[in-house]
């Protein structure tokens with residue numbers, strides 16, 4: 528199975544590594560997604576963190592925005608982390624980034640403040656367990672809508688799932704713990 532990692536900008540290589548580590552167990556291979564052609568034949572897609580306004584512009588310009596939407600609506604699992612969660616949300620409250628509305632969340636960019644307000648927190652994730660979550664200029668999920676809340680920080684959801692779509696406001700690729708990636712791969716299997 529091919530799992531795409533959107534490679535426009537942001538922390539792409541760490542997600543790539545995570546999927547490579549799961550190769551033996553699940554027969555998954557990461558694919559660098561830079562163009563619309565690279566989306567062809569994927570079983571799942573990871574949209575990494577970075578700067579959502581920049582990623583949004585390039586997704587739109589290349590036609591990948593519409594193509595990803597189409598594939599996700601047809602059932603392809605998508606995991607959005609941090610900026611990636613902003614891009615797949617229903618409402619970003621920021622007219623420079625229109626969410627794809629793949630998951631029914633409203634999200635606020637930079638909800639915890641600036642880079643200096645980044646933090647690491649241990650969270651307890653439904654079906655996964657305790658996880659050290661790295662928040663970097665993280666967005667905040669203001670309303671989970673119809674999505675299932677899998678963990679919260681101070682009462683606010685930080686990882687949510689709706690059917691084939693998984694969104695989190697932190698960076699699961701930075702701690703060397705690949706259980707969230709493994710969970711995502713299991714969404715493809717099922």
Ligand code: GLN
Nearest residue numbers: 576577578579609610664
């Ligand atoms: N603050 C960034 C944005 O709004 C997201 C930060 C991140 O992905 N680490 O796009």
